Amino acid sequence: MHDALSQTFAALADPTRRAILSRLSKGEASVTDVARPFLRDMSLPAVTKHLKVLERSGLITKTRQAQWRPCKINAQGLRGAADWIEDYRRFWEESFDRLEAYLKTVTAKPAMKGRKRGKPKQAQ
Amino acid sequence: MHDALSQTFAALADPTRRAILSRLSKGEASVTDVARPFLRDMSLPAVTKHLKVLERSGLITKTRQAQWRPCKINAQGLRGAADWIEDYRRFWEESFDRLEAYLKTVTAKPAMKGRKRGKPKQAQ
DNA sequence: TTTATATATAACCATATAGTTAAATAACCA
DNA sequence: TGGTTATTTAACTATATGGTTATATATAAA
Numbered sequence: 001m002h003d004a005l006s007q008t009f010a011a012l013a014d015p016t017r018r019a020i021l022s023r024l025s026k027g028e029a030s031v032t033d034v035a036r037p038f039l040r041d042m043s044l045p046a047v048t049k050h051l052k053v054l055e056r057s058g059l060i061t062k063t064r065q066a067q068w069r070p071c072k073i074n075a076q077g078l079r080g081a082a083d084w085i086e087d088y089r090r091f092w093e094e095s096f097d098r099l100e101a102y103l104k105t106v107t108a109k110p111a112m113k114g115r116k117r118g119k120p121k122q123a124q
Numbered sequence: 125m126h127d128a129l130s131q132t133f134a135a136l137a138d139p140t141r142r143a144i145l146s147r148l149s150k151g152e153a154s155v156t157d158v159a160r161p162f163l164r165d166m167s168l169p170a171v172t173k174h175l176k177v178l179e180r181s182g183l184i185t186k187t188r189q190a191q192w193r194p195c196k197i198n199a200q201g202l203r204g205a206a207d208w209i210e211d212y213r214r215f216w217e218e219s220f221d222r223l224e225a226y227l228k229t230v231t232a233k234p235a236m237k238g239r240k241r242g243k244p245k246q247a248q
Numbered sequence: 249t250t251t252a253t254a255t256a257t258a259a260c261c262a263t264a265t266a267g268t269t270a271a272a273t274a275a276c277c278a
Numbered sequence: 279t280g281g282t283t284a285t286t287t288a289a290c291t292a293t294a295t296g297g298t299t300a301t302a303t304a305t306a307a308a
Binding site for chain 2: 003005006007008009010012013014015018021025073075076078079081082084085086087088089091092
Binding site for chain 2: 295296297298299304305306
């Protein structure tokens, strides 16, 4: 699974990493500062690894400042994911019922060929 | 990682599963129909597993109709993910610069205590 | 009852993920 | 130089993931 979108979603599929992004959305922070709230639950190298996942997926960037590596959010990396999900928004918004009815008229042609024995038709 | 949001993002972190959702957004379909486009690349049980992941994460539901299990999208399951990402939208929209400036005035108080030797300050 | 279709499960394998501890590297300070 | 702080890397472990093939189950059809 190497595509960018999969990497983004995979990066978001961890509460620690989402918390890190939330923290960084309030401003840059060093690795130690990012790690502080998690050190009761995991070691510093564990946080370093999470940061690496976020960096690889383009959701944060790291710069250098003396012996510190300030981390900065790059929420642009969320655009792809946001756009993807956006395509499904209509499914949970109020116009859903009317839209579903419309879709049923649009997708009425059977997409399943070679059907022989009363197979269930798709949305009609 | 058991929380709902993590499960949703994890389910989305696979191109096959996203393609399945895309297919189901156009209407209900049986397991075989859902699987058809993927059978050059993987076996039917592999698709069954993907469907199970989508089902566990609440993104689809399966019903029964004779020997078929029509699958139906439940994009409501995307709401949580959409809402989470939405909080970061401001980071990639045009008002970003002005907003960042505003945030800097808001988050000016140092969140890093015990600092001794010219540690980098956070967004100020 | 037998056969065919649709789907699920079992057992297995390879790789990825998320954590650990210990050691290495890098920059600053005295 | 030597010591301290910040961060990364290495080596390892346990579990999860995504795939396989073979088998089982359920319903329908002949």
